[in-house]
Amino acid sequence: MIKLLHIIAIGALVSSAVYAYSIKYETTLQAEQLQKLKAKAQRERDAIAVLKAEWQFLNRPERLQALADKHLDLQPLTTAQIVRLSDIPNRGPKVDSIGRKLEDLGLGLPTETPRDRKSNTATTPGGRP
Amino acid sequence: MTQEVDQQATAPEIDAATIAKPVVAKPRWRFRTEWLRDVFRMSGEKSEPRVGLVILGFSGLFLAIIVRLVMLGAFPSDQIGLRRATSTAISAARPDILDRNGVQLATDIRTVSVFAEPRNILDKDEATELLTAVLPDLNAKELRDKLSTKKGFVWVKREITPRQQAEVHRLGIPGVGFVPENKRVYPNGNVAAHVLGFANVDNVGIAGIEKYIDSQGLQDLNGAGFAMQASDLRPVQLSIDMRVQHLLRDELVKGLEKYRAIAAAGAIMDVNTGEMIALVSLPDFDPGNPVDALEKDRINRMNVGVYEMGSTFKALTIAMALDAGKANINSSYSTAGGMMRFGRQVIKEYHGTGRTLTVPEVFLHSSNMGSIKMALSVGVEGHKTFLRKMMQLDRMTTELPESAAPIVPGRWGEINTATIAFGHGLAVAPIQALAAVGALVNGGYLIKPTFLKRSEEEARKDAIRVIKPETSEAMRYIMRLNGEKGSARKADVAGYFVGGKTGTAEKVINGRYAKNKNFTTFTAIAPSDKPRYLFLAIYDEPKGYAESGGYSTAAWNAGVTTGKVIERAAPILGMAPRFEPPPAPFPLMARLGAWGTR
Numbered sequence: 169m170i171k172l173l174h175i176i177a178i179g180a181l182v183s184s185a186v187y188a189y190s191i192k193y194e195t196t197l198q199a200e201q202l203q204k205l206k207a208k209a210q211r212e213r214d215a216i217a218v219l220k221a222e223w224q225f226l227n228r229p230e231r232l233q234a235l236a237d238k239h240l241d242l243q244p245l246t247t248a249q250i251v252r253l254s255d256i257p258n259r260g261p262k263v264d265s266i267g268r269k270l271e272d273l274g275l276g277l278p279t280e281t282p283r284d285r286k287s288n289t290a291t292t293p294g295g296r297p
Numbered sequence: 298m299t300q301e302v303d304q305q306a307t308a309p310e311i312d313a314a315t316i317a318k319p320v321v322a323k324p325r326w327r328f329r330t331e332w333l334r335d336v337f338r339m340s341g342e343k344s345e346p347r348v349g350l351v352i353l354g355f356s357g358l359f360l361a362i363i364v365r366l367v368m369l370g371a372f373p374s375d376q377i378g379l380r381r382a383t384s385t386a387i388s389a390a391r392p393d394i395l396d397r398n399g400v401q402l403a404t405d406i407r408t409v410s411v412f413a414e415p416r417n418i419l420d421k422d423e424a425t426e427l428l429t430a431v432l433p434d435l436n437a438k439e440l441r442d443k444l445s446t447k448k449g450f451v452w453v454k455r456e457i458t459p460r461q462q463a464e465v466h467r468l469g470i471p472g473v474g475f476v477p478e479n480k481r482v483y484p485n486g487n488v489a490a491h492v493l494g495f496a497n498v499d500n501v502g503i504a505g506i507e508k509y510i511d512s513q514g515l516q517d518l519n520g521a522g523f524a525m526q527a528s529d530l531r532p533v534q535l536s537i538d539m540r541v542q543h544l545l546r547d548e549l550v551k552g553l554e555k556y557r558a559i560a561a562a563g564a565i566m567d568v569n570t571g572e573m574i575a576l577v578s579l580p581d582f583d584p585g586n587p588v589d590a591l592e593k594d595r596i597n598r599m600n601v602g603v604y605e606m607g608s609t610f611k612a613l614t615i616a617m618a619l620d621a622g623k624a625n626i627n628s629s630y631s632t633a634g635g636m637m638r639f640g641r642q643v644i645k646e647y648h649g650t651g652r653t654l655t656v657p658e659v660f661l662h663s664s665n666m667g668s669i670k671m672a673l674s675v676g677v678e679g680h681k682t683f684l685r686k687m688m689q690l691d692r693m694t695t696e697l698p699e700s701a702a703p704i705v706p707g708r709w710g711e712i713n714t715a716t717i718a719f720g721h722g723l724a725v726a727p728i729q730a731l732a733a734v735g736a737l738v739n740g741g742y743l744i745k746p747t748f749l750k751r752s753e754e755e756a757r758k759d760a761i762r763v764i765k766p767e768t769s770e771a772m773r774y775i776m777r778l779n780g781e782k783g784s785a786r787k788a789d790v791a792g793y794f795v796g797g798k799t800g801t802a803e804k805v806i807n808g809r810y811a812k813n814k815n816f817t818t819f820t821a822i823a824p825s826d827k828p829r830y831l832f833l834a835i836y837d838e839p840k841g842y843a844e845s846g847g848y849s850t851a852a853w854n855a856g857v858t859t860g861k862v863i864e865r866a867a868p869i870l871g872m873a874p875r876f877e878p879p880p881a882p883f884p885l886m887a888r889l890g891a892w893g894t895r
Contacts, residue, residue, distance in 0.1 A: 214407040224401040224484035229543035244865055247792040247874045255876075 389500050390479050392510065392530035394493060396539040397572075397750050403493055403507070403584075405479040405500075409462045411453040415444045417472030424470045428453060431464045455498050456480050481507075483584040488543050491597040492535065492576050492697070492748060495584035504590065505597075506535065506748060509696045534750045536572035541565060544865045545575040548858050549834065553579055556839035556854040562598040562727060563834045563858070565866065568735040568822070570756040571744035574830065574870070576728075578602075598835065599731075601701045603724040607802030607851075609734065609820050610720030611668045612772060615660060616737050617683040618671035620768040626891040629655045630667040637666055639712040644669065644719075655892040660775040661783040663799070665719045672718035673711070680714045686763050687733040688743065689725050696748045701726050720802060721810075727818070731833050734820050736763050737772040738796075738828045767885055774883040777825035778893045787856035788821045788832075790864045792874025794882070797821035797832075797859065799851035804838065814838050819855035823863055823872065826882035830870060834858045 236242060394403040411432075418424050425441045432454050443451045453473065457465070462475060481496045494505015502508040502515075510533055549561045565574040578598040582590040589595060596602060618624040631653045635646045648662050659667030672680050684690050692702040704724040706713045716722035728746055736743035742760035776796030779785045785797030800818040803810040817836045822828040834855040841847035845854075867874070881887065887894045 217404060218406045220401060221404050221406055221482050221484050224404075225482075228485045228488065229540055230486060230488060230547075233543070233547065245868050246864065247790065250792075250874055252876055 389515075390530060391481060391496060391500050391502075391507070391515065393532040394506060394510075395532050395534045396489075396537045396542075397535065397574075398538065399534075400539045402485060402489055402535065402537070402539070403481060403483050406482055408456040408478055408480040409459070409475045410455045410478045411457060411462075411465055412474055412476055413444060413451050413453050414472045414474075415446050415448055415451060418444055419471065421445060424473065427468045427470060428465070428473070431468060432457070432461060481585075485539065485543075486585070487581050487583050488539070488546055489537055489576075490581040490584050490590075491578045491599070492537055492542075492573075493584050494697070495587040495590060503587075504699065505584075505697055506533065508698045512698070535748055536567070536570075536574065536750045537576070537748065538574050538869070540869050541866045542575040542577065544869075545862055546577045546579070546581075548861050548865070549577055549579055552834075552836065552839075552854060552858040555842065556836055556849070557842075558836040558839040558854070560594065560598060560837040561835060562602070563832075563862070564599055564728065564731055565833075565862070566731055566735055566746060566831045568739040568744075568828050568831050570751055570753050571732070571735070571746050571760075572751060572756075573746050573748050575866075576748075597697070597699050598837075599728045600695065600697055600726055601699045603701050603704055603726050604816055604818075604835075605721050605724050605802040605805075606727070606730045606818055607720040607800030607816065608663045609730060609798055609800035609818050610717065610723070611660060611663065612737055612776070612798055612820075613684070613687060613689070613733060614668045614672050614718045615656060615775065616764055616768055616772050617675055617680065619656070619771055620764045621675050621679060621683075623674040624656060624671055626656050626771050626774075626886060626889055629653045630659060630664070630670045632664055632666045635666075637669060637715070639715055642712060644715060656771075657775045657778050657892045660798070661779055663719075663784065668718040669715045672714050677709060677711060677714045680717070681709060684717070684723075686743075686761075687736065688745075689723065689729055689733060693726060693729045693732065693745070695728065695746055703729065720800060727833060727835055730818075730820075731831060734822075735831050738769060738776065738822050738825075738831070740766050741769045770883055770885050771891075773822070773825050773828065774886040774891065776822055777882070780821070780825065782893070784852045785819070785821065785856060787852050788819065788860035788863060790823075790860055790867070792876065793863060793867050793872060794824035794826060794875065794878060795821055795860075795863060796823075796825035796828075797856070799856055801850045815849050815851075817849070817851035817855045819851050819859045821859045821863060823867065824875070824879075826879045829872065830866075832859050832863060832866075834862065 390405055391403075393401060393405070396402055411428075413424070415421070421441065421444045424444060425437055428440060429435050429437045435454060440453065443453075454461075456478065465473065466475070479500055481500055483493060483495070490505075492505055494503060494507040496502050496507045502511040515530075545563050545565060549563050552558070553561045560579060562578040564576045566572065567574055576597075576599050578596070580595055582588075582595050584590070615624075618628075619626070632646055633651060633653075635651055637644045644665055646665055648664070650662055650664070654662060654664055654667050656667075656671075658664070659671070675683070681690070690703060690705050692700055694700050703726065706717075706722055713722050732743060732746050735746075741762050741764040742757070743763045744756050744760045747756075773796060776785075776798060777794065778796075779798055780789045780796040784799040785795070788797050789795050798820050800820070802816045802818075803812060804814040804816050805811070806814060815836075815838065817839055819832075819834045821832040823830055823832070836851075836854045836858075839849050839854040841849040841853070883891075883894070
């Protein structure tokens, strides 16, 4: 009985030691990983700062103006280009200019479409010509 | 030793005494071990020597610990020394600087610097040779001297490129290492140089807002070992609008060239909050490479230069007379004769009319005599008090550390009041004049200009009422009148209801006013019925040009520039153009029937 108790006790001791060590090693590993990730995040943050600075450097108004002057036909806004909403004339009555043109040419009659033709000409059964 | 001799000397006597008695005398050697036995005796009453031994033992132990601590403190080991050296030497993090819309004006980026520990370098000549081969711009002799010292830490080169870092790393010299550092970059170049100032290689602010940030406790933080990362620090948001700042600089650069002036400056201020939307002084410098920043002609002319502002000061004189009740908008002043005599001095009318002028006409024709008469009606003391109230006689301090005290006449007599009334004889920093004109038009509140973003409520808290709202309306009215019919027509951009005042002062060369060397200013407000922005442009010694017919007065240079600036800046600043003038912009002036309203 006592022997069994001893064996159990020793077994418990060994297994707890193994467990404690595994926990310890895992912690170390996790800590290392954390450190690595932190370093990586820092590198990314530094890279973001550099990219932001570069973005602003490329977007500085001085450079944009030079590029716009060179490549675009845009001109500075003047007050003459701004009009009030009330100054814009209302849209006139709708005019079908194409229809009117056709009428002038004497083509105002409705055009014959295949369906019109279908109704008054004989076709083979099944609808196929 | 002496004690033992003593004991031996006295021993015979003791022996004699003890022998005489029938008590058994203990031999001397047993006497010595007696206390040792006491130490190991278990009985309580004789344990004092044991306690003493324990006390002695622990005292010795603690003494050893203290000695070691002192040693550690006084003679730090190499590792600790290196860390300390780098932490004090590497450049600290600085907060980002943003404009009012969040555009980046200054930021920190990570770079790497090379250092050496001369104590750990074995072959100094070889190290010097190898390092200079990789970093060719190093001075070999200087480096050799640096490495020969007994120091624990010296810089080899600050802020190297990643490629150079790899090359130095490949050399594998023991005692040479890298430290990551923060480098300050200004992506916008020259555009806001005078506002931002710059930081040196250790990231310590040297000028401008950068220095202001340091004065707010940043350096103390670094000294205590805090704030090593820019992300720990809250960005500083300025009142500057980068787009407007750029276009103001752009127009001034063009003007500087066209009018062949030696210097130019300009500013835009929000009159209701005191925020500086833009501030330019030319010539300027690149804050990223400020080699010429400290040259004399690169000063911030807005804050540090002091100038006689010329006719711009007439606005102050008129406001003073109106506010003191010595004049009203319909008062009239005779300019007959075209000159006034003060002792030996004669003051002439520049745009002489020879007739009697009302107050708006005095402003429109820029009449020296009218202004003098108004100032004299208030009196010398009243004039001084008013100018002091308008902050024209004392140094004006803003966030920018650079400032200049105005040049005030030592003995202020009637003649001084007379000349200062039309802007000569008192030199002030343009930003001071800007604050004063802002107060004249914004309803009468003097607001100290600021370079940090703030709201109208915050500005109103420390605003001082300096003139009555009615006087402010009169000032807006005459400035608008001048923009419509007077000398400020060049800046009257349609739709923005601009008002303004030109100012041309002759420069003082060797104590005399030079006839052909002008200092021109132009102050404009928009829109005049309820001003939001105040524009100022300055040229130093502009020359006449073909279209101006040779004139180099303010309207022909500063005025033209201001007009262009208003036209370009107004849409960005969110000012909508209006197609007809506001229905009743100046109700009080209309009711009084001021000159020009009928």
